[in-house]
Each structure stands twice: as structure tokens, then as C-alpha cells.
Amino acid sequence: MPAAVSILYPRETGATFDFDYYMSTHMPLVSKLWTKHGMADWQVFTLDSDSPYIVHALMHWESIDGFKAAIAKESAEIMQDVKNYTNLKPVTFMGDIIGSS
Template sequence: MTFTAVVLYPNEPDTTFDTDYYLQTHMPLVAKHWGPAGLKSWSVTKYERDLAGTSPKYLIAATLVWESEESATAAIAGESASSVFGDIPNFTNKQPVTLAGSTIGSQEIS
């Protein structure tokens, strides 16, 4: 069973977010520091609207898939966390909302 963390960045009128920096610098930094600690993959979604067609509550979501809850917890508490979290002001003026949990089901639809 994998463990997933989702990092959501708010979409507020005064939000600034450098998507290029995030994808080209920050996420490779995350992979460099947390890959050896058990991070299996990451993906980033940019929200343009909610399903009703209105402005979304969140602008960007990063989904981090870990080997286990223990590996995620250790990485986030480890020495490299300061490098990862300390980089946030380089691409946004907002602090993210984070969610975490175990995958309890999935299905690929063809």
C-alpha cells in the first residue's frame, strides 16, 4: 500500500506563483532530497476551474507518492526538509495546505 501526500497552493486574489520555477527547480529539489528517502513519484496539477466552471479554491496541487507513511514522516522530519520547505518563498507568497493518507483503492479505466 502506498502513502500519498497532496500539497495544495491557495488561489487567492493576491497569490503569486512561478510555475516554471516550481516545475524546473523546486520539484527536482524535492526529488533529489526525498527520492532516496522513499519518495516514489510526484505529479503536479494546475487547476483552471472547478467542475462548476468557476474559479478554483486551489491553484496548484502536487501529489507525492511514498513507499510508506514511515518514509514520508522521516523525510519531512529529516535534515533535507529545511531545504525543501525553505524554497517555498522562491515560487509563491502563500503557504500550502497539506493532506496525507493511504491509498485504499484504485482502478484504471480503459
């Protein structure tokens, strides 16, 4: 069953986030390492000032199991890269897609 995974970065006092690095280096790394596990695509959104989060990365997957396999096998390099663009701890949500239009 297709799945979606959201990675959100909370809006916090003293937060830093290098959008250029994130888009030019981090997300291409994610694509390189996770596409082979079933990641179909990704989108990145900046969120308005009323949101409790500043950035939302949305990834579509062939299945939740594919995402879990990617995390188990390919997460070390991706997680080590986080410090290169932010001092925030990302929050992850995932679930099966049960409908779309």
C-alpha cells in the same frame, strides 16, 4: 502500505506563483532529497478557476512513515525554497492508499 501526499496552494487575492521555477528547480529539489525516503513519483496539476486551489502536487510514497521521515530530515531546504516561487502557504493532506484501478 503505499501512501499519497497532496500539497495544495490556495487561490488567494494577490497570490504569486512562478510555475517555471516550481517545475525546473523546486520539484527536482524535492526529488533529490525525498526519493531516498521512499517517494516513488510526483505529478503537478494546475487547477481550474472554480477550484479553491491553483496548484496541486501529488506524491506517491512507499509509506506515510517515509514521508514523515523525509519531513523530519530533509524539509528545511525545501521549505526555505518556497519563497522563491510563491507567497502562498501550502496545505498538506496525506493518507494511505486503500485502493486504485
